[in-house]
Amino acid sequence: MTVEAVVFDLDGVIIDTEEVWEEVRRGYVAEHGREFLPDTQTRMMGMSTGEWSRHLSEDVGVPRTPEQVAADVLGRMAGRYREALPLIPGSVDAVRRLADRFPLALASSSARILIDQVLETAGLTGAFRTTLSTEEVPRGKPAPDVYLAATGRLGFDPRACAAVEDSSNGLRSAGAAGLAVIAVPHGVYPPAPDALALASLVIETLDDLTVEAVEKLR
Known part of the structure; x- marks a missing residue:
C-alpha cells in the first residue's frame, strides 16, 4: 500500500510553541498559587483542550473550572500568537x-x-x-x-x-x-x-x- x-x-x-505553551501555563498556574506536578508538562503534550484544562483544574488544583481555565489560557495564547507567530x-x-x-x-x-x-x-x-x-x-x-x-x-x-x-x-x-x-x-x-x-x-x-x-x- x-x-x-x-x-x-x-x-x-x-x-x-511547546515552550510558549509551557511558559503561559506555568505562569497561569503560579498566579493561582499552584505548581506543575512532576509529569504535568509531559502529560499535557497532545492532550485536547478539555483534557489539559481539566488536569490543571482538578489535578494541579487551579481554583477555576476547566472551562474557565481553558478560556483564560487560550486567550493568553492567542495574544502571544498575535504578537509573533x-x-x-x-x-x-x-x-x-x-x-x-x-x-x-x-x-x-x-x-x-x-x-x-x-x-x-x-x-x-x-x-x-x-x-x-x-x-x-x-x-x-x-x-x-x-x-x-x-x-x-x-x-x-x-x-x-x-x-x-x-x-x-x-x-x-x-x-x-x-x-x-x-x-x-x-x-x-x-x-x-x-x-x-x-x-x-x-x-x-x-x-x-x-x-x-x-x-x-x-
Missing part, C-alpha cells in the same frame, strides 16, 4: 511542497480558534483539505481518534496515509491509527524512545520532508 495522503501536526511541527524554519515550504503532490489534513491538539489563526497568519489555510482539533473528537492524543477522523475526512484508509509528528503522544496517536509515522523530534522536548520507535522515518529538519521521502515510506 502506497502513501496517498499526509496529515500534519501543528504545534512542534509547523509552529514552535513562531514558525519552525522550513515548515511553510514543506507544507506547500507536499500539498503539490498529496491531499493534506491537519490533526492538532490546539483549539480551533488557534488553528485557524495560525493557518491564516502563515498563509496556509488553502493548503489543507481538512483540519481537525482534538477538541472535536472524543479523545485527545495519544488516542488515535483525531488521526482516524482526519483520514476519514480525506477519504483514505489510514494505512495509505503518513503523519508528521514531533511529540510522544502525537507519535503514539498516529501509530495507533495505523498511519506511516514521520518523526521530527523537538530539540527541547524529545519524544520518548518507545514513541520514537513507532516512526518509519526520523528527520532532523523539515527540509528533509520531501515528496520522495514520503513516497518511499510504504
